[in-house]
Amino acid sequence: MATAEDLFKDIISHSKEYGFIFPSSEIYDGMSAVYDYGQYGVELKKNIRDYWWKAMVQMNENIVGIDAAIFMHPTTWKASGHVDAFNDPLIDNKDSKKRYRADVLIEDYVAKIEAKISKEVEKAAKRFADFDEAMFRSTNARVLEYQQKIDDINNRFKSALEAGDLAAVKQLILDLEIVCPVSGTRNWTDVRQFNLMFATQLGSVTDESSTVYLRPETAQGIFVNFLNVQKSGRMKIPFGIAQTGKAFRNEIVARQFIFRMREFEQMEMQYFVKPGTEMEWYEFWKEKRMKWHRSLGLGEQNYRFHDHLKLAHYANAACDIEFQFPFGFKELEGIHSRTDFDLSNHEKYSGRKLQYFDTEENRSYVPYVVETSIGLDRLFLAVLSTAYKEETLEDGSTRTVLRIAPSLAPVKCAVLPLLKKDGLPEVARKIMDELMPDYLCQYDEKDAIGKRYRRQDAIGTPFCITVDHQTLQDNTVTLRNRDTMQQERLSIEQLKAQLSEHLSLSHLLRKL
């Protein structure tokens, strides 16, 4: 039985072998936490982004999109708090010279205790037929002891961070006897704060005034354009501004493939609301975003909300939508009630008014903001890891298939002449010409048909159209469904209608 770790390794190697994701600059041995999207990866990523854009921008009359530049005036990041507060607490092991995020060392320690609880629950579930998990968790002495330990650690850690007491964070690591995974020792340096923004120089003079940052979130491009969009679009509150684009963070913990990268893509929406109504909208967007996730068909059981214990410097409420990745439940999307923190600070630092005149109330105010922020690469990983299946077929043979929702699949259909002769390639080419304006299609005449089907399964192509000798007689082809592997015979004229029924985004949109 393959472990989740094995499965994850298989997904990573499949991604590389089939042109989804490559390590960046691999010929120079790659760069940690930086990846390139290959020919199929880029299509899947675009399709996922398009679905988000469709659902968030084009299906909501009061939400519009923008595309702000990655470089922004450096004062933006002073105003947003990122220069002073966008830090990770880091600690080095003096023996291995390895650097760690102090919070991750503690989280990993807590995860080990959580695993012990899960083991107890599993053991008990096997023993009793009418097992009540909630009851067990709230009464079993050992579980309660573990849970108490977790709570104590979380409380100590939270108050140390809130007080900015890095010595107390180090003391917690020492008290828990956490060792460096490489050297195995407890020879730790002090904990220091490390800013996650990448700085670079603009122009030819390299003094402090020319320092610019690669944006660590796309949101600030929206805030600085709030009035431009509101005025030019005559937007009335509540309204949203959305954008997708690259963000950059100097992440110290580089692991879990494309889950945590130094260069990644965000899809963010800032929803501007009347002060005092933000909690209603926060709840509204929590529910709406969860519904959107469920529409992808990745499995209801794979999602959960996680409320933030430690709020970011800008938020008065925040939660994550977590997804069950092959390495466990982790943050996929953040929903944050950002108050008027950003707009007010931009007012202060820029000296410009960033207010909305509410005609109903006959007064101006700085709107409050509810943000939805999702990492496109994380969503890509969620889609890919749920789609990846190694299947044993009835005849005992095996196949690797990506069961990606047809409307998101990189290649929509493959056109396959059964033989490379007798006029079959010519007919197949004609079908390609018909379908290519609407769909990304692939023509393949090499190898036996079964082998060609397997190649398409491995990249998640939902349909294979096979042209055979009967096609020459009656203008029909076979249409093979990736998931059922069933083939139906239909006329070439019916193909387009049949494909559009399955490949349109409205399949997913209907579930919203």
Ligand code: GAP
């Ligand atoms: N504007 C708010 C903001 O940036 P965040 O929780 O720091 O909030 C939002 O990031 C989302 O961006 C996360 O939920 C995650 O999906 C994605 N993300 C953040 N850091 C990432 C990284 N290093 N690599 C990949 N995705 C990342």
